[in-house]
Amino acid sequence: MRRGPPDPVHVVKSRRDGALAWLTSGIPYIRFLGIEFDRRGDELTAVLPFAATNIGNPMIPALHGGVTSAFLEVTAIIGLSWATLWEDIEAGREGPAALDPGTLPALPRTINFTVDYLRTGLPRDAYARARIMRSGRRFASVQVEAWQDNVARPFALGLVHLVMPSPIGQPAQ
Amino acid sequence: MPVPDPVNIVAIARQFIEAIPHARTLGMDLTELGDGCATIAMPYAEKLIGDPVSRVVHGGAVSALMDTASGAAVMCHPSGPVSTATLDLRIDYMRSATPGQTITARAICYHVTRSVAFIRVTATDDDTASPVATGTGSFTIEGSAAWTR
Numbered sequence: 277m278r279r280g281p282p283d284p285v286h287v288v289k290s291r292r293d294g295a296l297a298w299l300t301s302g303i304p305y306i307r308f309l310g311i312e313f314d315r316r317g318d319e320l321t322a323v324l325p326f327a328a329t330n331i332g333n334p335m336i337p338a339l340h341g342g343v344t345s346a347f348l349e350v351t352a353i354i355g356l357s358w359a360t361l362w363e364d365i366e367a368g369r370e371g372p373a374a375l376d377p378g379t380l381p382a383l384p385r386t387i388n389f390t391v392d393y394l395r396t397g398l399p400r401d402a403y404a405r406a407r408i409m410r411s412g413r414r415f416a417s418v419q420v421e422a423w424q425d426n427v428a429r430p431f432a433l434g435l436v437h438l439v440m441p442s443p444i445g446q447p448a449q
Numbered sequence: 450m451p452v453p454d455p456v457n458i459v460a461i462a463r464q465f466i467e468a469i470p471h472a473r474t475l476g477m478d479l480t481e482l483g484d485g486c487a488t489i490a491m492p493y494a495e496k497l498i499g500d501p502v503s504r505v506v507h508g509g510a511v512s513a514l515m516d517t518a519s520g521a522a523v524m525c526h527p528s529g530p531v532s533t534a535t536l537d538l539r540i541d542y543m544r545s546a547t548p549g550q551t552i553t554a555r556a557i558c559y560h561v562t563r564s565v566a567f568i569r570v571t572a573t574d575d576d577t578a579s580p581v582a583t584g585t586g587s588f589t590i591e592g593s594a595a596w597t598r
Contacts, residue, residue, distance in 0.1 A: 305507035308496040329474040332517075333532070340471035341520070341535035342513025349509045380501060386508045390539040 295365040296320075300354055302380050309343065311350055318362055322351040324402040331399065339397025344422065347404055348434035349389055352418040355406025356384050356438060382441030384416060395431040398424050402431070414440055455527065459483050462524035465532075472517050475510065479521065485558035487521035489514060492551045504548040508582075511552060512540055515570045515584050518554035523566040523588045526558045531592035533566065538586035546581045550574040558588075566590050 283291075296315055300306055309330070314321040324330070324347045332340025361381060364370030370381070404422040420434040459482055466472060466479050466489075475497070481488035491497075491514045499507025516535055523533040546552050556570040565587050572582040 302501045303507070304496050304498040304501065305510060309509075329470050331470040332472075332520075333534070334468055334470060335532070338534070340469065340513065340516070341538070342475075342509075342516040343471055345512040345516060345538065346507070346509025349512065350507075382502075383500060385545075386542050388539065388541040389508065389512065390537065391512075391535075392537045393535045396534070 291368070292365065295361070295370065296358065299357055299361070299381060305346075306350055306354075309346060309350070311347065313354065318359070320351075320355055320358055320405070322347065322354070322404045322406075324404070326400050326402075332397075336396060337399050339399070339402065341391075341393060341397075344393065344397050344402070344432045345389070345391045345434070347402060348391055348420045348422055348432060349386060349436060351404040351422075352389075352406045352420045352434060352436040353383055353386070353438070355420070356408055356411065356416055356418050357381060359408050360384075360411065360440070384438040384440050387415075387437040387439055389437075390435045392433045393431070394433065395429070397431055400424055403427075412440070416440055455483075458527065458529045459525055461529075461531075462487075462521060465524050466517065466521045469517065471513065475513060477514065477517060480553075481555075482521060482525050485522055485526040486556070487518050487525060488553060488555045489518040489521060490551050490553045493549050498548075503545065505545040506548070506552065508540075508542060511542075511546065511554075511572055511582055512538070514552060515540060515554045515556070515572055515582065516586075518556040519558075519568040519570050519584070519586055520588065522556035522558040522568055522570075523561075523590070526561055526566060528561050528590070530561075530566070530590045533588045533591060536565065536587045536589055538584055540582050540584040542582045543580050546572075546574045547576070552581060553577075561590060564590050 312323045330343040406420045410417045422432045497510040554572045560567045570584045
């Protein structure tokens with residue numbers, strides 16, 4: 277439990293933004309696809325800015341199905357990690373200040389991943405949000421939805437099952 | 450009913466795959482193509498790493514490779530589709546790919562209907578006896594030469 281007055285808003289924001297950057301910036305594949313994360317409190321929206329190299333069918337043109345699935349998978353993994361680490365981030369136990377900057381959190385590992393392509397991915401920015409349906413000690417199930425122009429008209433849906441990482445200091449199972 | 454020329458199907462399918470900007474960005478190399486089967490190799494690269502500690506390739510890059518191989522398998526099916534798009538894909542990850550090794554996906558388009566193609570796909574690294582990932586999916590068939598509408 278926190279005692280005394282709440283932290284000033286800039287302290288809270290920089291702690292949360294710092295933890296998010298710490299979680300995401302060390303992953304080369306996230307940088308390669310150019311995925312960014314927009315944070316509102318603990319709500320994360322992944323943003324995939326349009327890039328010509330993300331095109332799969334140059335005739336239409338349409339986003340590559342593999343880019344879409346990778347975007348959904350990244351959103352699910354980061355969304356799950358973020359939700360799992362949230363309490364520790366808020367308590368100052370986890371994040372860039374609490375740990376050696378060279379130490380990154382262990383990430384959940386995908387067991388399987390199902391993606392439904394509902395519409396053509398258009399040649400513009402895409403957004404995605406993860407919804408954690410279950411997060412247990414060993415396994416988690418995450419739904420993820422991606423849209424472009426209209427949030428009510430998703431262009432891809434994903435369901436991801438993951439193995440949770442071992443808590444820090446405990447051997448991997 | 451016009452019967453597509455098999456040599457032509459492979460040439461069209463190869464063109465289709467080689468024109469994909471994202472396949473080029475990932476360094477994908479089409480090594481086998483024909484009769485509804487396609488094999489694509491993706492060399493290990495720094496930018497594909499999903500876990501900076503273990504340096505294992507991100508699952509998303511493996512999915513992109515498997516999706517491309519599956520699309521290629523559909524394109525070179527003897528029914529001769531003009532174009533295709535993924536409807537759905539399910540991938541099971543058996544193990545992490547060994548860092549530094551090329552990942553190869555081999556896809557088989559085992560059935561097609563007038564509008565849908567069904568595929569199976571397997572991804573391996575140097576240890577070909579133990580797959581990295583397997584997948585199943587369905588793809589749309591656009592303007593197949595084998596069907597009159």
